Amino acid sequence: MHELSIAQALVEQVEEVAAKAHALSVVRVVIxxxxxxGVDADALGSLFPLVAEGTAAAGAELAVQTxxxxxxxxxxxHEAEADATFAACTQCGSSDAELKAGRELMIQTIELEIDER
Amino acid sequence: MCKDCGCGIDxxxxxxxxxAHSHEGPKEHTHPDAHEHPHVHEHPHASAAPAExxxxxxxxxxxxxxxxxxQAEKNRAWLKAHGVTAVNLISSPGxxxxxxxxxxxxxxxxxxxxxxxxxxxxxxxxxxxxQGKGAPVRQIETxxxxxxxxxxxxxxxxxxxxxxxxxxxxENVGNLVCPSAFDLGxxxxxxxxxxxxxxxxxxxxxxxxxxxxxxxxxxxxxAEHLDWSVAACRSALRQVRPGVFIFELSAKxxxxxxxxxxxxxxxxx
Numbered sequence: 001m002h003e004l005s006i007a008q009a010l011v012e013q014v015e016e017v018a019a020k021a022h023a024l025s026v027v028r029v030v031i032x033x034x035x036x037x038g039v040d041a042d043a044l045g046s047l048f049p050l051v052a053e054g055t056a057a058a059g060a061e062l063a064v065q066t067x068x069x070x071x072x073x074x075x076x077x078h079e080a081e082a083d084a085t086f087a088a089c090t091q092c093g094s095s096d097a098e099l100k101a102g103r104e105l106m107i108q109t110i111e112l113e114i115d116e117r
Numbered sequence: 118m119c120k121d122c123g124c125g126i127d128x129x130x131x132x133x134x135x136x137a138h139s140h141e142g143p144k145e146h147t148h149p150d151a152h153e154h155p156h157v158h159e160h161p162h163a164s165a166a167p168a169e170x171x172x173x174x175x176x177x178x179x180x181x182x183x184x185x186x187x188q189a190e191k192n193r194a195w196l197k198a199h200g201v202t203a204v205n206l207i208s209s210p211g212x213x214x215x216x217x218x219x220x221x222x223x224x225x226x227x228x229x230x231x232x233x234x235x236x237x238x239x240x241x242x243x244x245x246x247x248q249g250k251g252a253p254v255r256q257i258e259t260x261x262x263x264x265x266x267x268x269x270x271x272x273x274x275x276x277x278x279x280x281x282x283x284x285x286x287x288e289n290v291g292n293l294v295c296p297s298a299f300d301l302g303x304x305x306x307x308x309x310x311x312x313x314x315x316x317x318x319x320x321x322x323x324x325x326x327x328x329x330x331x332x333x334x335x336x337x338x339x340a341e342h343l344d345w346s347v348a349a350c351r352s353a354l355r356q357v358r359p360g361v362f363i364f365e366l367s368a369k370x371x372x373x374x375x376x377x378x379x380x381x382x383x384x385x386x
Contacts, residue, residue, distance in 0.1 A: 002264050002295035010181050017175055027172055031181065038298040038324040074359070084323045086357055096359040099327065105298070107177045117169050 006039055006105070007047040011057050014110055018056040023112035026060035030111075034067040034104035035084050041066070069102035185299055188267035192274060192302025196285065201232075201278050202384050203285040205301050207325055208309035209318075210291030213335040213368060215243045217309070218286055220368040222250035224378040225284070229385050232277045235288040236265040243288065253277050264296040265289050271302070283385040293318070297325040304384075305329070311336040312343055316350035323357040331362045333377070338367035 010031070018026050029048075033041045041064045048062045071082045075094035084102075088095045180186060196203050206214050218233060225231055231252040235243040236259055244256035255273050257265060270287060278285050287303060289296040297306070308329035310318055313336060319326035326332065332354050340347060347365065354361050364380070366373030 002262070002298060005262065005264070005266070006181055006298070009184060012184070013177075013179065013181070017177065021173070021175065023173075024170055036324050036327060038294055084357075085320050086323070086327070086359075095356065103328075105181045107179050107181055110175045110177060112173050112175060113170050114173050115170050 002038075003040055003043040003047055004051070007044055007051040010044075010048065010107065011051045011055055013107060014052075014057040014060065015055050017110050018112055021112050021114060023056065024115050025113045026057045026110060027113055028061045028063060028109075028111040029057070030063045030065060030108040032065045032067050032104045032106045032108050034102040035069055036099070036102040037105040039105055065108065067101055067104045070100040071097035072100050073097050182299065185267045188271050189300035189302040192267055192271045193304075195271075195274055196278065196302060196304075199278060199282075201282055201285050203278075203287060203301075203303040204331075204384075205287045205289060205296075205303035205306045206309060207289045207293070207296045207306055207329070208291060208311070208335075209293045209314060212291070212309045212311040212314065214288050214291070214309055215246055217333070217335060217366075217368045218247055218288060219250065220371075220374060221286070221378065221381065222247060222252050224374060225381060226251040228378075229284050229382055230282050231284045231286065232282045233286045233288060234265075234270055234273055234277065236269075236290045238262070238290065253282070259290055263290055263292045263294075264299050265301060266299050267301050284381060293322040293325050297328055305331065307331045307333060309333045309335055310350070310354075312340045312345045316346055317353050319350075319353040319357050326354060326361075327357040329358065329361070331364070332358075333364045333366065336367060336369075337365050337372055338370045 010029070014026055014029055033039055045062055045064060052058050052060060069082045069084060070079060071086060072079045073089040073092060073094055074096040076089060076092040078089055078091040079100065080090060082097070086095070086097055089097065208214055215235070222231055222233070233247050233252055233254045234257060235247065235254065236257040237243055238259055238261060241256040241258070244254045247254045255277050257269050257273070259265065265287065287301055306329040308326055310332060312334065334347070334350060351363055354363060364373060364377050366377050368374065
């Protein structure tokens with residue numbers, strides 16, 4: 001359950017951004033999670049509101065964008081989406097692939113409510 | 118010798134996978150977006166909010182674990198400056214990390230000055246097992262956390278890895294999932310897999326096995342008693358990590374230990 005550590009790190013960063021912008025509240029946080037990040041997005045989604053309670057991030061919606069695994073074949077250079085078992089290259093049959101995407105664990109955007117008066 | 122994991126194999130004969138050997142952490146870490154936030158720009162959506170306030174979207178593109186990664190980079194820089202090679206040993210509980218380390222410290226005694234940081238939820242049993250073998254050992258009790266983090270390791274570095282230490286083993290908490298998400302500042306990860314666990318674990322747990330350039334198959338003395346195929350296991354490892362460098366050994370019988378120890382010596386040369 002390292003999602004708790006992840007949720008805490010996420011809330012800390014959201015708090016920093018909210019404080020810097022003197023936000024009234026945080027409306028929405030969008031994160032990108034790759035299948036090879038080792039993070040269960042559902043568990044993170046359940047923990048986020050609990051960790052956010054009592055902080056500037058309280059009540060914020062957490063939206064998770066799933067990132068596809070992408071590999072590049074080292075033999076023929078073909079780039080393709082892959083599943084986590086890394087099947088052989090559909091173009092040349094080689095199984096020597098380089099991971100291009102899939103480990104992401106990123107904050108994409110944070111929507112803040114700002115006092116304009 | 119391979120410049121990345123130092124395995125002594127002609128780099129032309131085995132590929133390591135650019136992404137892991139470039140160490141994802143530092144590579145992404147130096148990405149300017151991650152820390153300077155130059156992309157912060159705001160989109161007013163005044164119509165959706167009350168007259169006195171408005172909603173703004175801040176674009177961050179920042180790693181969630183950026184604080185851990187920053188500390189990991191500090192650890193990496195410290196280790197490099199002190200001439201220490203660090204490996205992060207990750208496996209399920211009971212795969213034989215501590216026993217392998219016991220035999221490894223004995224085998225490297227007088228050859229390479231080593232140190233160990235070992236992590237468990239509770240007890241200092243592992244640290245006590247590893248004491249008295251010529252290497253400083255520190256235990257991290259994580260209490261409930263299922264992984265080590267860069268801060269825990271960084272705190273211990275000055276007291277444990279100074280004074281001529283060349284090789285630091287970080288024995289992570291036994292867990293095939295969580296530790297792989299946390300960069301500790303190591304040079305690279307080594308995944309251990311015992312023969313009692315089943316040969317398809319690499320494809321079941323690709324997060325770890327795809328990020329470790331070196332894999333160690335432990336308890337090989339038991340293989341003949343089990344319905345376990347080394348060929349199938351090697352194939353599963355290569356499927357998620359083409360070019361992975363694989364050791365087969367038994368710390369108990371000594372099978373394969375010489376190659377392992379020679380490899381570790383080479384890492385420090």
